[in-house]
Amino acid sequence: MMKLTRSLARLQRAFVLGCAAVLAAQGALAQEAYPSRPxxxxxxxxxxxxxxxxxxxxxxxxxxxxxxxxxxxxxxxxxxxxxxxxxxxxxxxxxxxxxxxxxxxxxxxxxxxxxxxxxxxxxxxxxxxxxxPNMLVVRTESPAKSLQDFLARARKERNGVSWGSAGVGSAGYLAGELLQQLAKVPMVHVPYKGTGPAMNDLLGGTIDAMLTSPAVAAPHIRSGKLRALGVSSSKRLSDFPDVPAMQEVVPGAVGDxxxxxxxxxxxxxxxxxxxxxxxxxxxxxxxxxxxxxxxxxxxxxxxxxxxxxxxxxxxxxxxxxxxxxxxxxx
Known part of the structure; x- marks a missing residue:
């Protein structure tokens, strides 16, 4: 009888300790619920x-x-x-x-x-x-009134037209390289260390065109300094409904x-x-x-x-x- 009582006591202690462990684990999980800090x-x-x-x-x-x-x-x-x-x-x-x-x-x-x-x-x-997307822009005095004009001029120019980007490997550069390859036209890429220097040279007439984000180009388009010829998105942008997606002219020229x-x-x-x-x-x-x-x-x-x-x-x-x-x- 004494042995049975001792066995029951040990089982009771084990049960209590087990419950305590479960409750402690649940408490720890509650405290560590994600996220518990910034x-x-x-x-x-x-x-x-x-x-x-x-x-x-x-x-x-x-x-x-x-x-x-x-x-x-x-x-x-x-x-x-x-x-x-x-x-x-x-x-x-x-x-x-x-x-x-x-x-x-x-x-x-x-x-x-x-x-x-x-x-x-x-x-x-x-x-x-x-x-x-990236947007292909030229100065308003450029003879290229459309993407078709721009590509036709690039085919005629012996050394191609020049275009700038924020640098080799940038999104604008890749979108321009894709356009050049698909349209099969020679264009001269001028890499810059950032968007700002490239935009300054475009506005100053050092380069013929540039591929940059619509957000960067928009103020200059609205001020009448630049003209947008196309965007590298799959469809036209709602803010620029008159600017074609480049793939409307050159199928596949999508480079977002x-x-x-x-x-x-x-x-x-x-x-x-x-x-x-x-x-x-x-x-x-x-x-x-x-x-x-x-x-x-x-x-x-x-x-x-x-x-x-x-x-x-x-x-x-x-x-x-x-x-x-x-x-x-x-």
């Missing part, structure tokens, strides 16, 4: 650019949805590689997000850039925020840039899904969509599966363009 959003560009504007607009709304502030951290350098690398190497706990773009994920490796990370393997690409949100690989699937769902809800807000529109973006709202498919399509698209032009930044 979230960092790395922007791999300097403050003030399009990526920074997009990050701050989206980050503010995402913070409201998560119930924690989203803190923007600008880490520019090496054409967005420095900041993206920091994002790839951050703890995979959902507290560090990164604004990713083509130069850091798809076209950069194709251009021979030495990546300190693996663009597709070292990230979970959570959400494609949106895409934005993009911005997305990514997290380090091995981030727990539940956190990835929470971020995807909240970002999707954020992009449904009419006010935010309007703000993105003002920044020149067309919202895309693609989750991880569709986003990764998009990235692989981008690699497949730009590989032959870059190889044909023999472009390398190495």
């Amino acid at each position: 979230v960092r959003l790395i922007v791999p560009f300097a403050a003030g650019g399009t990526a920074d504007v997009v990050a701050r607009v989206v980050g503010a709304k995402l913070g409201e949805r998560l119930g924690q502030p989203v803190i923007i951290e600008n880490r520019g350098g090496a054409g967005s590689i420095t900041g993206t690398d920091a994002g790839a190497k951050a703890p995979a706990d959902g507290y560090t997000l990164t604004i990713t773009n083509g130069a850091a994920v798809t076209t950069g490796p194709l251009l021979g850039q030495r990546m300190p990370y693996k663009p597709l393997e070292d990230f979970v690409h959570v959400f494609l925020i949106g895409t934005f 840039a993009w911005f997305g949100v990514s997290v380090p690989a091995k981030t727990p699937p539940a956190i990835v899904e929470r971020l995807r769902a909240e970002l999707e809800r954020v992009l449904r807000a009419p006010e935010l969509r309007s703000q993105l529109h003002e920044a020149g973006l067309t919202p895309a709202a693609l989750g991880p599966v569709e986003f990764e498919k998009f990235l692989r399509q981008e690699v497949a698209k730009w590989t032959p363009v870059i190889r044909t032009a023999n472009i390398s930044l190495d």
